[in-house]
Amino acid sequence: MSQHPAHAQNHRHPDEPRAEDITSALKGADYPMGKEKLLALAKSNGADGEAMAVLNRMSDRNFDSASAVLREANRVE
Template identity: 80%
Template sequence: MAQHPAHSQNHRHPDEPPPQEIARVLKGADYPMGKEKLIALARSNGADGEVMAVLNKMTDRNFDSADAVLREAMRAE
């Protein structure tokens, strides 16, 4: 039985925002930064509903870099 494309290692679900879009709305972050401040920054940088939904699903903790945020965001999707 073939694996569903959304569950494949190399494919995102069509409704999931691309990592570069998440990185774009977090431009200007001053790490370390907590989840709530990241969400506020993303909102002020014009994040759409899909990005905001992913950020809201993330673990509530301090992130020390953009890479840490992106890793957590990809898990939260």
């Protein structure tokens, strides 16, 4: 049975940031970095509200790479 398009795993709500938006927001990150430093970096890089909201919902821990941040961001979206 096929999935309804709205339930597909790659379906993204229009208000949710794309991975490229989060990657761009974290340009220049020097990993490992904690959530608070990632938020400060994203803000200084001019991240939009959706990207900031996703970063805010992430767990408060150290991230060792951009891919670790993206995995966590996808989990909380």
